[in-house]
Amino acid sequence: MKVHLSYPPQPDDLAYLESLLEERISLTVGEIDQADPGTTILIAGRPSREELAALPELETLIVPWIGIPPGTLDLAREFPLLSLHNLHHNAAPTAEMAVALLLAAAKQIIPHDRALREGDWTLRYQKPAKTIFLAGKRALIVGYGEIGQRVGAALEGLGVEVSFIRRSMGDQDIPGVYPVSKLDSRLPEADFLVLALPLTAETEGLIREAQLRALPSSAVLVNVSRGAIIEESALYQALSEKWIFGAGLDVWFNYPGRESERSSTPPGEYDWGSLDNLVLSPHRGGHVRETERLRISALAALLNQAARGEPLDNPVDLDLGY
């Protein structure tokens, strides 16, 4: 079984991957145009139409992370026999980032750190104190996937009462899990709103002015999914005019394109860097020391399923986009 990996792992990570694979798997690594024409599984995030067309035996495309790039999704629709899969290996670190951002925003970690670095203790003596107590409060988590459920478990450990919004309700009623139609009515009771859902045509701009105005003025918003779930102008207004207490964002409205732009690309159209009630994080929720090992374990599990002739986990629904 011929598998081609289009991104070059570190040598020890590659050795680790090879150590996990079943013997019948023949793995090649390099640019996609170097793949063996007999390749049946391609691991690549953003292949081109030409690259896919040049691999006539290709059965499976694995995007080696969770959020499918829109171009890749469109392309997969053009190759209906191709089965598209993704990896969920960074769900746990992303959930941790959501909790870290929520706590950092609720406890105003950034302005307190900045002041004390300058020897300024005055925030300590604010009366009444302004920061948010979590225990006994209510979190609404939008998204009932692996990230959302992990965030929920962590918040419950902090004494927070957790409920969820879920797109597909399935047959059984789960207590505390509500359909998307209930989102707006639940916002006034959401002390914490955590976005952990895929970006799709349905979810783009899900959180707009009306939703942000419906939150309590002491609410904290966290987004670890995709920037476009929230309408940028409404969020900037909500934070700068204090409709809500604060926010922690790991995902943004604007990203660096070329490598040369990485050191000077504002994360959106507004002056996000000026907001004291915002915690900024450069879309790296899933990036931890262990990420490559987690990714490789998850990848090996899929490849070994294929080698054993089993159906592969994490199929991406081309209509839903995740």
Next chain:
Amino acid sequence: MKVHLSYPPQPDDLAYLESLLEERISLTVGEIDQADPGTTILIAGRPSREELAALPELETLIVPWIGIPPGTLDLAREFPLLSLHNLHHNAAPTAEMAVALLLAAAKQIIPHDRALREGDWTLRYQKPAKTIFLAGKRALIVGYGEIGQRVGAALEGLGVEVSFIRRSMGDQDIPGVYPVSKLDSRLPEADFLVLALPLTAETEGLIREAQLRALPSSAVLVNVSRGAIIEESALYQALSEKWIFGAGLDVWFNYPGRESERSSTPPGEYDWGSLDNLVLSPHRGGHVRETERLRISALAALLNQAARGEPLDNPVDLDLGY
């Protein structure tokens, strides 16, 4: 029963306190020298010897927070008939601060936020990523009081394996709870070391160079108890020379004395503000919007116990100091 409160609460907080008190309690508020000579309960953190001596009927001194000031402890020993109590109302917010600081240090929230405010995304592309994954790691919490146990519950919600160091082991063995004699031997396995214990003659300088060098190089240290538990010079060296990954500190080595010093008092002798692997917080773990209400509920509970002739909760052991 005459009770005197030596600090002036906000008017609505005072009204709330009065609404909670049993009828036989007569409450006065103001400087201690204005207290009725028949006062039997004084609520004050730092009374003077003269002030205590001027209240011949005084039976109970309640310090309205958790850590007893050393001078107050000394004074209480001079008045052996006086029963000393404290309040644990801020254990829950302090535990939340410990978790917030641990996550902020592990995820390097401060340098990532600072960079992205300037449009700098380069930290996102570090390979391998440097930040710490919590799930599956091990936390050692020093202190098995209300704060420590709450931190433990929160970390378990994040998939962290938790164990504790406890001074008084009592009769029964609790799994995962170890005596102080085991501290040093458990440090090499402590991915996260959380200090949540009282400062006493025994615990001052408990964490010195040997303890910091025994931690893994990927360890994160959090202190929400008192600065002097850690030897300042050793911790500065540990962080600046990267013996450990990072730290989050809510308690310090130097504090502002007078009000005029609050805006320009360095938190210790070293250049703490220069460290990128440190999260600085100005000793405000217990301060949240809800603090005064929590304090008043806890205070009312003690006063009502006294009014009913019951023994008061939270007696401070003058030998242990907590």
